[in-house]
Amino acid sequence: MKVNLSGPDITQKEIDLVVEVLKSKYLSIGPKIQEFEQKVTEYFQVKHAIGVNSGTSGLHLLVKALGITEGDEVITTPFSFVASTNCFLFEKAKPVFVDIDENTMNIDINKIEEKITKKTKAILVVDVFGQPVNMEEVNKIANKNNLKVIEDSCEAIGSENKGIKAGTLGDCGVFAFYPNKQITTGEGGMILTNSDEIANLCRSLRSQGRAVTGTWLHHDRLGYNYRMNELQAALGVVQMERLDEIIEKRQRVANLYNEKLEGVTGVTVPYIDSETTRMSWFVYVVRLDSNIGRNSVLKYLTNNGIGCKPYFTPIHLQPYMKEMFGFKENDFPITERISNSTIALPFHNNLTIDEIDYVVKKLKEGIKLYKY
Known part of the structure; x- marks a missing residue:
């Protein structure tokens, strides 16, 4: 018998919607990405959802949006996929690792404060394997020390801690939709935040730094091509419904x-x-x-x-x-x-x-x- 490690769950409804997009005039920057984002905002009761081409891209954009840069330190976990650290290495910030809890395998919250220095800019927590971090306690530490919090919920879409959904309690959070994740868009990710400033920056940065007004070929800042396309978003629309x-x-x-x-x-x-x-x-x-x-x-x-x-x-x-x-x-x-x-x-x-x-x-x- 051959048993695969993972596999996506795709129904005819996903296939039909992707075919519908292929027959439309929009393969990128169209209505499906907006529909997918809207479904996420409604389900998670957040103000903004911003679709991107991977969870890694989403994390990187949040590091940029929070102004984390060279010389800054970010407290995080060493027990994770490398993207959760690479995202701030891209901006030449330094990882400060905290060992994990024996049982949950998430960052040991009791050991965070001892790692805070004058250079610490943020805490990036990871909901490992879908187990949500106790964000209430993390936020207490962050508020006390004037730090930003990024919640890497790439593995935890739909998980809840004390009835609160993962990805919604930091300054910002990210989901990922690689084929081994709970829901998939092939490749893709989604940023969540209640901050207008973070959301506007991420929307601009994901699309080559384009002005938030959407004016064609007008770019306010250096950005990236981190957009999610319409085919991915169509998959996401149905997967989100399921x-x-x-x-x-x-x-x-x-x-x-x-x-x-x-x-x-x-x-x-x-x-x-x-x-x-x-x-x-x-x-x-x-x-x-x-x-x-x-x-x-x-x-x-x-x-x-x-x-x-x-x-x-x-x-x-x-x-x-x-x-x-x-x-x-x-x-x-x-x-x-x-x-x-x-x-x-x-x-x-x-x-x-x-x-x-x-x-x-x-x-x-x-x-x-x-x-x-």
């Missing part, structure tokens, strides 16, 4: 995994914080005990046709980060220990019970083979 359905589908798969892995020696299933009132699952990541050869188990699963990955390799141990900043092993021990134990199992909306049974069976076999 978000609640998709979250429920993914919860079903997570529940099945939890049930079938219960009591399996050597495996820790994902922890859900008590303040997470709704979990929008991005990936399903288990942790193996330290006496199990994680890399050998990964290879065993792969050889048996099962898509799986280690999530995540610590950002501070990426070769370019070590070269730029001198990071080394044991700088962030919790991040490193957890990173060396994780396996992302196949996870998508339409995973079948037979596929889940096969994955669990082979995982058990791998653990038995490579336990020492």
